């Protein structure tokens with residue numbers, strides 16, 4: 410039996426808590442109010458996201474998996490990667506497609522949630538006994554430069570999470586990934602594509618209300634971690650397509666005028682009836698734009714694959 414992989418922790422103690430406080434204070438005192446999507450993912454939020462990925466309306470996970478199933482052998486031949494660094498390591502299901510296809514000796518899952526990571530890493534370690542698993546707890550916005558890798562590594566950022574960043578954030582992030590990849594690595598990026606707005610909105614406003622519960626859960630997270638008294642059921646889930654920016658926006662709309670107290674911040678916030686607070690952007694891309702952004706960050710495009718319906722993309726970028 411392999412020893413349990415022990416996560417390497419790049420996050421300073423208390424750093425996440427400080428980031429949550431700073432984000433909530435800045436977001437709730439801004440006009441319009443906003444909250445970053447990063448805080449959706451406590452245990453309940455992660456379980457709700459997991460349900461989202463299996464919804465009929467939410468196509469990205471299935472489409473990306475289909476591309477991976479088809480292209481994993483090519484990714485293996487084109488990169489010959491021995492180390493896989495996975496940024497924002499998911500629940501591991503798509504990861505396994507890469508682990509099965511690549512001649513890896515090391516897998517480095519990187520995630521901000523230590524518990525989630527330790528759990529996912531030990532499952533992988535148990536199923537791939539010949540693989541060295543080195544989980545790293547890190548904030549992707551802060552610690553990319555310190556993530557350990559190795560020569561001939563493949564850095565993967567799957568799921569379309571790049572869509573959570575605005576263009577300026579993407580520029581900084583892609584530049585940091587470019588440094589991480591070095592001169593003989595490669596970068597595998599999953600990104601959702603622009604399509605019929607009605608389908609996009611449905612993917613973010615499902616009939617069962619799972620996405621609505623996921624969206625409201627951020628209020629429960631703030632209640633629990635910062636002693637706030639949000640009443641999540643007093644907020645309506647809203648998903649809109651912003652055609653100018655080409656992103657989906659999720660918002661929470663106050664059903665009534667209300668006052669919310671955030672004890673840990675000594676902050677009181679007023680909501681007007683109908684006031685909307687943005688909780689997530691999920692940018693959708695065009696292949697041309699993806700290529701431009703990657704090229705601007707210093708990458709060359711080795712391949713850009715989509716599923717047969719052209720819904721989702723997987724780009725293999727190289728130095």
Ligand code: AVJ
Pocket residue numbers: 461469568569570572573612613620623689690691
């Ligand atoms: C995990 C950021 C890729 O943007 O599609 C799913 C999150 N939000 N439904 C996405 C999400 C609402 C998801 N990402």
